[in-house]
Structure formats: C-alpha cells, structure tokens
Amino acid sequence: MLARLREALPAPYRLYPNVRWLAKPGPNAPARDGETDLLVVHPEHGLLVVEVKGGQIRRDGQGRWFSGDHPPKVPPFEQAEKSKHTLRDKLTSLRDWPGQRDDLRMGHAVAFPDVSVRGVGRKVELGADTDLALVIDAADLQSADSARAAVEGAFDFWLGDGRRGQELSGRQLQLIDRTLAPTTQLPALRAVVDSGEAQVHELERSQMRVLNETRGFRRLAVQGPAGTGKTMLAREKARRLAEEGFSTLLLARGRGGGRRAHPGGMSAPASYRTATRSRRMHRWQPPR
Numbered sequence: 001m002l003a004r005l006r007e008a009l010p011a012p013y014r015l016y017p018n019v020r021w022l023a024k025p026g027p028n029a030p031a032r033d034g035e036t037d038l039l040v041v042h043p044e045h046g047l048l049v050v051e052v053k054g055g056q057i058r059r060d061g062q063g064r065w066f067s068g069d070h071p072p073k074v075p076p077f078e079q080a081e082k083s084k085h086t087l088r089d090k091l092t093s094l095r096d097w098p099g100q101r102d103d104l105r106m107g108h109a110v111a112f113p114d115v116s117v118r119g120v121g122r123k124v125e126l127g128a129d130t131d132l133a134l135v136i137d138a139a140d141l142q143s144a145d146s147a148r149a150a151v152e153g154a155f156d157f158w159l160g161d162g163r164r165g166q167e168l169s170g171r172q173l174q175l176i177d178r179t180l181a182p183t184t185q186l187p188a189l190r191a192v193v194d195s196g197e198a199q200v201h202e203l204e205r206s207q208m209r210v211l212n213e214t215r216g217f218r219r220l221a222v223q224g225p226a227g228t229g230k231t232m233l234a235r236e237k238a239r240r241l242a243e244e245g246f247s248t249l250l251l252a253r254g255r256g257g258g259r260r261a262h263p264g265g266m267s268a269p270a271s272y273r274t275a276t277r278s279r280r281m282h283r284w285q286p287p288r
Contacts, residue, residue: 001052001113001141002038008147014041014173016180020216023090024245033216034086038111041176043168045155046105049087050136051080057112063127077130080108091176095245098171105165107158109151111136133157182212182240211236 002017009015016039023032037052053076055068065075074082084106092101116139117132126132133153140150158164168176207229214220222230231252238250 001111004141004144004147005038005040005151008144009040009151012043014177015039016041018213019087019180020213021087021090021180022216022218022244023086024093031218032086032089033218034083034090035216036080036083036087039087039180040151041168041173042155043173045152045159046107046165046168047084047087047176048151048154048158049080049084049106049108050111051076051083051108052111052113054112054114057115059127076110077108077134080110084108090244091172091179093245094175094179095243096171097175098169099166103166104172105159105168107134107154109134109136109154113138113141131157179244182208207233 002015006015018035018037019039020033020035023034025031036049038050040048040050042048053065053067053072056066058066060066063075064071072079088101088104088106091097092099092104112135116137117126117135118137118139126135134157136147136150136154140146211233222233224230234250234252238248242248
C-alpha cells in the first residue's frame, strides 16, 4: 500500500508512515499518546490521518468492526478521528507553531487494502458514522491514478468549499517534518585525541530509527557499554521534548556529566535553554 501511495502522491505531497507522538498534558488532563499508520500532508489540502486495517473487514448489526475474526481495540474510524485531534493538539502546541488551532486543515480516513467496499452500493451499509469517500480500498490501490483520486476525494470531503482553515505555510511544513521525521546531528562527548577538537557524529540510521519509533513511549531503558551513544540519545530526546514545549530535566552521572550532557549548549535559543535543565544525578534534589 505504501509503495503504491508513494507512486501516486509525488511532491508536493509528503507521506509519514507509522507516526507516534506524545501530547503535552492539559490543565485537567494527563499527557496523551498518539499514533497513526499513515499521515498524508499537502501544502494546500492540509493533513490527512489514515488508519490502516488489513485482512477481511466486516461490521455486524451492533456496529462492531472486525478485522478477520478479531475486533480492534478501537473501531477504525474512531481511531482515525482520535488520532486527528491529538495530532492537531500536538502540532499547534509546538513553541514555534504559527497560526491558530482551528486554522489547521485536517481530516481522517481509513484504508482497507485487502478488500473492496465499492460493491456495497450505499454508505449506510457501512454505518451512519462512515462515508465511502473516507475509505481507501483494494480497488483504489490497483493503479496510481485511482489511489491518488481516493486520497484527493478524502481531502475534498473535509475541505469542502475550501474556506475552512488555511493553507500550510513553509514554516508549518518545516515544523511538521522536524517533529514527525527528524534527522539530527549531535556533538560527540569525547574529544579527538590528536587535535583536541570535538568530533561531530551523525546519529546512525539504526539509532535514529529507534528514537523515532519509540517517540510515544513514556519510559525507555537504553543499555550498552561506554561509548555506544546512550548519552547522545538521551540528549537528543531531551532536545526534542524541549522543542515540543515540555519542561525537560536531563540527569547524567559522572563528573561534569550534567554540564556535558546539556542538549542545547549556549548556542541554543534562550527559550529552549529555559525549558531544558541538565544536572549531575547525585547532586540533584527533587523539588518539594
């Protein structure tokens, strides 16, 4: 499915598969995890959250959905809608996000890549809470043209007459990309012995993949011998959380660890340095 959609949706479309995020806690709500199987972004149309369900799909008379013989924990349309709202909250709460929450054009859809629903005939057969315009099925994925038409149809369903929301700015596209598919360069913790100058290492592809795939995890233990990049990963995680508006504390063991592990340094923006604190673990006292 993803390969077909990549073929069907060249630039300026952007595709983000298997996206996870962590939304900040609100005044009366805890932090929330969010995820979507696929996010489609277009500068004019906005964002489309797609929930993918494979296998044989059916819905019984009580409105329960089944993928094969197993009901999903959350019905597909409901899951897509929830993900849409939490992602909207995530993006519009970024420190540098320009524009208002309601200006962000967003919609949701579902994909059933192993079945065809076009023979259903009437949308009521899927339920009053669904619409065939929001379903991408196996027939749509037969060609690039039909796949593109299905995605554009879902965007059109939510966009209506085009007066709803605003087109995405270059800055908003940059923030979406940086938040959902970041690439990073981090300074090494060890100096080069010969020259005394700090090395700069780009995170290995595998490290970046792990960091991105665990974006929504509340707790994560990273294990490995010295010099394998554990502190670099912690620094990058702290930097991302601070950029997303979280008040962040990074604890590091060892002499000078708190100073060296600070993920921003004095070259970082003042707002970022304010949101991020680094301390040596044995000196830190929790607030009372």
